[in-house]
Amino acid sequence: MSKLSPMMQQYLNIKAAHKDHVLFFRLGDFYEMFFDDAVNISKELELTLTGKDCGLPERAPMCGIPYHAAETYIKRLIDRGYKVAICEQTEDPAQAKGLVKRDVIRVITPGTLIEGDMLEDSKNNYIASFYVKGKAFAVCFADISTGEVYLTEQISTNLNNDMLNELSKFMPSEVLCHESFLKAKEIKDFLSNRLHAVCSFYEREGIDLSESESVVKQHFAVSGPEELGLAENGLAVLALGGLIQYLNQTQHDGAKRLSQIHFYNETQYMNIDITARRNLEITETIRTKEKRGTLLWVLDKTKTAMGKRLMRKSLEQPLINLAEITRRQNAVKELFEEDILRSDLQDQLSGVYDLERLMTRVVYGSANPRELRSLAATAGRLPAIKELTASFQCEMLKDIHEQIDLMEDIANLVDNSIVEEPPFNLKDGGYIKPGFNSDLDEYRSLCTNAKEIIKGIEESEREKTGIKGLKVKYNKVFGYYIEVTNSNLDMVPDTYIRKQTLTNCERYITQELKELETKVLTASEKILALENEIFHEVRKYIASRLDGIQRTAIAVSKLDFLCSLAFVAAQNNYVCPQIVPDGSLEIKNGRHPVVEQMLDGSVFVPNDTYLDQKDHRMAIITGPNMAGKSTYMRQVAILVIMAQIGSFVPASSAKLSIVDRIFTRVGASDDLAAGQSTFMVEMSEVAHILKHATPHSLVILDEIGRGTSTFDGMSIAKAVVEYMTNAKKLRCKTLFATHYHELTSLEDELEGVKNYNISVKKRGDDITFLRKIVPGGADDSFGIEVAKLAGIPEKVVERAKEILKELESENGVVRVIRESAPQDSQMTLMNYTSEIEEKLRQLQVDALTPLEALSLLYEWKKLIK
Numbered sequence: 109m110s111k112l113s114p115m116m117q118q119y120l121n122i123k124a125a126h127k128d129h130v131l132f133f134r135l136g137d138f139y140e141m142f143f144d145d146a147v148n149i150s151k152e153l154e155l156t157l158t159g160k161d162c163g164l165p166e167r168a169p170m171c172g173i174p175y176h177a178a179e180t181y182i183k184r185l186i187d188r189g190y191k192v193a194i195c196e197q198t199e200d201p202a203q204a205k206g207l208v209k210r211d212v213i214r215v216i217t218p219g220t221l222i223e224g225d226m227l228e229d230s231k232n233n234y235i236a237s238f239y240v241k242g243k244a245f246a247v248c249f250a251d252i253s254t255g256e257v258y259l260t261e262q263i264s265t266n267l268n269n270d271m272l273n274e275l276s277k278f279m280p281s282e283v284l285c286h287e288s289f290l291k292a293k294e295i296k297d298f299l300s301n302r303l304h305a306v307c308s309f310y311e312r313e314g315i316d317l318s319e320s321e322s323v324v325k326q327h328f329a330v331s332g333p334e335e336l337g338l339a340e341n342g343l344a345v346l347a348l349g350g351l352i353q354y355l356n357q358t359q360h361d362g363a364k365r366l367s368q369i370h371f372y373n374e375t376q377y378m379n380i381d382i383t384a385r386r387n388l389e390i391t392e393t394i395r396t397k398e399k400r401g402t403l404l405w406v407l408d409k410t411k412t413a414m415g416k417r418l419m420r421k422s423l424e425q426p427l428i429n430l431a432e433i434t435r436r437q438n439a440v441k442e443l444f445e446e447d448i449l450r451s452d453l454q455d456q457l458s459g460v461y462d463l464e465r466l467m468t469r470v471v472y473g474s475a476n477p478r479e480l481r482s483l484a485a486t487a488g489r490l491p492a493i494k495e496l497t498a499s500f501q502c503e504m505l506k507d508i509h510e511q512i513d514l515m516e517d518i519a520n521l522v523d524n525s526i527v528e529e530p531p532f533n534l535k536d537g538g539y540i541k542p543g544f545n546s547d548l549d550e551y552r553s554l555c556t557n558a559k560e561i562i563k564g565i566e567e568s569e570r571e572k573t574g575i576k577g578l579k580v581k582y583n584k585v586f587g588y589y590i591e592v593t594n595s596n597l598d599m600v601p602d603t604y605i606r607k608q609t610l611t612n613c614e615r616y617i618t619q620e621l622k623e624l625e626t627k628v629l630t631a632s633e634k635i636l637a638l639e640n641e642i643f644h645e646v647r648k649y650i651a652s653r654l655d656g657i658q659r660t661a662i663a664v665s666k667l668d669f670l671c672s673l674a675f676v677a678a679q680n681n682y683v684c685p686q687i688v689p690d691g692s693l694e695i696k697n698g699r700h701p702v703v704e705q706m707l708d709g710s711v712f713v714p715n716d717t718y719l720d721q722k723d724h725r726m727a728i729i730t731g732p733n734m735a736g737k738s739t740y741m742r743q744v745a746i747l748v749i750m751a752q753i754g755s756f757v758p759a760s761s762a763k764l765s766i767v768d769r770i771f772t773r774v775g776a777s778d779d780l781a782a783g784q785s786t787f788m789v790e791m792s793e794v795a796h797i798l799k800h801a802t803p804h805s806l807v808i809l810d811e812i813g814r815g816t817s818t819f820d821g822m823s824i825a826k827a828v829v830e831y832m833t834n835a836k837k838l839r840c841k842t843l844f845a846t847h848y849h850e851l852t853s854l855e856d857e858l859e860g861v862k863n864y865n866i867s868v869k870k871r872g873d874d875i876t877f878l879r880k881i882v883p884g885g886a887d888d889s890f891g892i893e894v895a896k897l898a899g900i901p902e903k904v905v906e907r908a909k910e911i912l913k914e915l916e917s918e919n920g921v922v923r924v925i926r927e928s929a930p931q932d933s934q935m936t937l938m939n940y941t942s943e944i945e946e947k948l949r950q951l952q953v954d955a956l957t958p959l960e961a962l963s964l965l966y967e968w969k970k971l972i973k
């Protein structure tokens with residue numbers, strides 16, 4: 109009976125423990141995949157599927173990738189949400205009795221990458237773990253490529269929503285949780301469709317959460333969670349402990365790099381819900397998911413990868429603490445005013461490498477000599493940066509100055525020990541500088557002089573034997589040997605030991621040659637070993653300086669972030685907003701920072717805004733399509749966000765109160781993919797806003813009710829406005845753009861509502877957009893004129909005008925006839941109208957699209973005619 113080969117059995121045993129992973133099984137110069145992995149991955153990576161003898165009658169499906177190209181393939185798999193387990197020989201084949209032992213030496217998942225090539229410089233790569241109990245939840249985010257840990261524990265009345273919202277702040281690429289959580293469809297959809305995160309599970313990874321506290325204590329070398337400020341946060345400790353256990357189990361060096369814990373609560377950062385993040389295009393555009401065209405794109409003029417990550421993080425988490433905002437504002441102000449100093453600083457910063465990620469590789473022992481040179485080059489910039497920051501007056505810049513460690517010891521050590529341009533391939537050595545280690549120098553000189561010595565031996569042997577054609581040569585089989593042609597064989601001395609006979613010559617070795625050979629050969633082996641040893645020592649020393657380097661990295665990233673804000677403010681004529689306590693937002697000549705930069709040649713028209721918690725709580729904004737309503741509303745939210753990260757804002761002046769949450773309901777959502785209708789998405793977003801907005805929130809509503817029939821839509825829109833202005837608890841500041849002109853009557857009916865419109869000028873058939881917001885409602889919607897501008901064929905435009913005229917005159921005629929027609933004609937009209945009334949009664953308005961409503965109007969109009 110045929111039986112599976114021992115190696116295939118070994119493969120299957122290892123695979124059984126890594127069901128969720130693609131197993132990269134190292135065989136010689138290849139990583140091989142077998143069975144289902146081979147079938148799936150050959151398709152995914154477009155590899156040839158072959159077969160391997162496995163002892164059974166059928167060959168095992170197999171595909172493979174070269175060892176040296178593995179990183180590229182792994183990256184492609186990770187980007188597509190796979191997890192990869194790397195399996196290597198864990199026993200020296202020479203020592204093995206029978207089959208060489210193999211095991212998984214590292215699991216690579218989206219959240220555990222540390223390789224520079226696999227990570228985006230400008231983005232943190234978080235792995236999150238969450239834990240829920242009753243009404244409380246805890247989330248822990250860790251970036252093992254930088255060592256940062258963020259922790260929160262909150263009590264919530266809307267658990268799923270708040271927890272998912274929290275998760276979306278950091279956009280983790282991998283989420284660790286209880287498998288049972290994914291039973292809730294809402295959570296599952298969110299993690300896969302919104303976050304695009306890969307899930308890992310406590311249960312399946314064999315994590316014992318009851319051990320969390322001791323895991324945490326051990327990892328941070330503390331006697332209890334209280335030392336980490338987590339005395340009252342049992343759930344957070346569970347989430348953190350679970351995460352550390354997962355990393356310990358899956359990573360070679362475990363969670364070693366995780367060092368800086370930041371505990372935060374919901375009162376620390378502005379809450380921008382995921383819909384608002386997307387709609388406001390803070391870090392990526394809605395359609396193309398790019399950076400260009402976002403607020404991040406405008407503000408990010410940082411010079412270092414660390415600065416870029418901090419800029420992104422700050423935009424994702426604007427502050428709500430006045431003292432913190434003021435601290436940043438003061439620093440930006442000083443850098444704004446000191447423009448020469450700032451420009452010098454930015455020059456220096458452009459030579460600073462990614463200290464955080466370099467140190468991760470140093471700590472994990474994977475940094476190469478080139479990376480140590482990058483550390484030294486960075487250290488070379490630090491004295492100038494420290495000196496340039498010495499004269500600053502504000503607290504934050506002074507702190508930064510204090511925190512910069514000059515890393516002189518590291519610069520000297522690397523400069524003395526590592527060559528300036530270390531080779532890419534370390535196999536042949538050559539990366540330790542001459543003069544650093546005397547033993548190394550001696551071995552090297554022996555190797556370099558070997559040729560000369562051989563030449564000397566050749567000449568002396570020729571002289572000794574009188575054989576003119578005697579040559580000393582080298583090959584891999586005998587090492588060094590003497591070659592004598594057949595005609596001189598009688599002159600060969602007895603001390604020569606014959607090794608090989610060829611057609612024309614004989615080959616010999618001598619005692620002297622062999623001794624030399626041993627010296628030279630061991631010297632080159634010793635060189636490699638010694639270089640490696642020295643390099644490890646240097647790297648170990650640098651790893652021991654982690655704390656100081658980490659502090660410097662944080663200081664430098666802050667400096668870079670602040671310089672960027674000051675630079676952008678100076679370039680674009682921004683002003684420092686005044687933070688006020690009265691709940692109002694007053695902006696003079698505000699501009700949308702992104703649209704302003706995207707306008708090709710034309711000038712952005714600035715606009716004023718005034719909202720407060722009293723008479724100006726809601727601005728109802730009407731105006732034609734394309735007038736600039738959405739731009740205006742987003743601009744207000746974006747200026748608030750800018751102010752709360754400490755930035756200047758595009759305006760001539762701004763007095764802004766701190767906003768706790770920003771909500772938006774803008775346009776169609778991409779939830780259609782998740783199987784919800786546009787209207788459902790719209791309504792659930794509105795419901796969410798009505799439930800969660802507070803008096804300090806800013807709400808942007810762009811045409812709510814558009815996804816249903818006109819009357820339903822208008823009724824909903826009106827009811828929402830009434831609720832928002834009446835409900836005592838709400839009283840948030842709202843900008844509400846609408847095409848339902850009927851809503852403008854609410855200004856007279858409700859306290860706190862003000863009408864505005866974005867003006868246009870009409871000349872004949874043409875309209876000019878003035879882009880200026882003015883008090884009062886719009887008189888016209890100019891839909892047809894805008895359609896013409898958009899390139900709708902002339903014929904259609906003309907026909908639309910006719911229809912519009914008919915509709916308008918129809919309304920007029922009905923009114924006029926009703927008011928003044930004689931009795932009998934009124935009777936006829938009554939008949940028609942009662943028929944229409946009957947039809948209306950039977951009509952299911954909910955089921956109508958605007959288009960169907962329009963065609964019904966035509967039908968009824970025909971009836972009257």
Ligand SMILES: Nc1ncnc2c1ncn2[C@@H]1O[C@H](COP(=O)(O)OP(=O)(O)OP(=O)(O)O)[C@@H](O)[C@H]1O
Nearest residue numbers: 711712713714732733734735736737738739740879
């Ligand atoms: N203040 C402004 N100055 C200059 N150009 C502007 C201004 N505001 C908007 N625009 C330009 O007008 C375009 C349309 O603006 P926006 O989308 O805000 O209009 P809208 O009124 O919301 O339209 P719709 O009702 O059709 O959604 C923008 O893409 C921008 O190019």
